[in-house]
Amino acid sequence: MNEKLDERSKREKAFGAAIGLVIGAALGEVILDSSLVAIVSMALGAFIGYRYMPRVHLMEYPPEVVTRLVLSGVVFLIVMLGAIYYLEDETRDTYRMVIALAPAIPGFIFFLFMADAISRLDELQRRIQVEAIAIGFGISLLVSMVYGLLGVAGLPQVSWLYVPVVMVFSWLIGKLWIRWKYR
Amino acid sequence: MRNKLRVLRAEREWSQADLADLAGVSRQTIHALEKGKYDPSLPLAFKLATIFELQIEDIFFPDDVIEA
Numbered sequence: 001m002n003e004k005l006d007e008r009s010k011r012e013k014a015f016g017a018a019i020g021l022v023i024g025a026a027l028g029e030v031i032l033d034s035s036l037v038a039i040v041s042m043a044l045g046a047f048i049g050y051r052y053m054p055r056v057h058l059m060e061y062p063p064e065v066v067t068r069l070v071l072s073g074v075v076f077l078i079v080m081l082g083a084i085y086y087l088e089d090e091t092r093d094t095y096r097m098v099i100a101l102a103p104a105i106p107g108f109i110f111f112l113f114m115a116d117a118i119s120r121l122d123e124l125q126r127r128i129q130v131e132a133i134a135i136g137f138g139i140s141l142l143v144s145m146v147y148g149l150l151g152v153a154g155l156p157q158v159s160w161l162y163v164p165v166v167m168v169f170s171w172l173i174g175k176l177w178i179r180w181k182y183r
Numbered sequence: 184m185r186n187k188l189r190v191l192r193a194e195r196e197w198s199q200a201d202l203a204d205l206a207g208v209s210r211q212t213i214h215a216l217e218k219g220k221y222d223p224s225l226p227l228a229f230k231l232a233t234i235f236e237l238q239i240e241d242i243f244f245p246d247d248v249i250e251a
Contacts, residue, residue, distance in 0.1 A: 060209045122208040123224050124215055182215045 013050045020045030060125065065117045072113050076106040084161070128178045135174030140167040186243045189217045191235050205234050 024045030028038025061069070080103040086092055087100060118129050143166050151157045192202050199213045206213070208227065215221035223231065223243075232239045 060211075122212050123227060124212040124221050125209055182211070182220045183218075 016049030016052065017046040018049070020047065020049030060121070061117050062120060065113075065120060069110075069113050069117050072106065072110040076103065076110045079103045079106050124182060128175065128182060131178045132171055132174035135177060136167060136171030139170035139173060143170070184222045184243055185219055185246055186216060188213070188231070188242065191237075191242065192217075195235075202234070206230050 021042050022045075024040075024042030025038055027045075028034055028036075028041045083099050083103050087096060118126060121129065140163070144163055147155070147158065188202075192199070197205075199217070200210050203210045203213045206227065207230070212221070212223075212227075216223055228239050228243060232242055235242060
């Protein structure tokens with residue numbers, strides 16, 4: 001049992017360090033635009049992630065479920081960004097409808113895998129996910145509706161592509177909220 | 184609902200992760216159960232009772248019942 005725990009703890013530490021590195025790099029390079037800050041914040045992020053991640057209660061998905069979820073998510077993102085890149089140039093006029101619909105296929109597969117992953121969680125973690133999705137749905141409905149009306153009232157119209165971004169952020173807010181409730 | 188999970192676990196010198204592994208649930212679930220933030224499903228309550236070799240009512244009891 002201890003070997004299994006050690007292995008899990010190592011996995012959590014590695015995951016925490018990786019997340020810390022990415023956040024540190026994003027903070028330094030992208031937000032503050034400084035390589036020195038990036039190096040320092042990456043080191044600090046990796047240390048904090050390594051040290052404290054085992055204390056965070058992560059969703060416990062089987063490894064193979066995580067692998068296919070990440071792979072399908074990456075494929076979905078690449079196809080989506082590729083489609084946006086192609087369609088933004090209006091001089092490209094062949095197969096526009098087909099390319100616009102292309103992300104729907106990997107997107108559907110990704111959401112099937114996500115539903116499968118949630119169904120494999122234990123009862124409390126599944127409940128947290130479902131409650132977070134319900135909250136996310138409510139927040140995104142409100143935000144979309146309010147901004148839609150503000151758009152009618154005169155604010156600049158925004159692309160429909162922002163709706164999924166709002167949904168993902170709302171779901172994350174919901175998840176933080178519900179995790180706090182069961183902390 | 185209240186429970187004696189923390190006491191029973193401590194008596195056996197198990198960590199939350201040990202009990203989570205035995206019950207086939209996450210550490211977060213054991214933590215939430217012990218804190219009284221979450222009431223388990225009947226199958227999970229039976230599983231925990233089996234692990235501790237007790238009856239469900241020896242582990243879980245309503246808020247208004249004084250612990251024996």
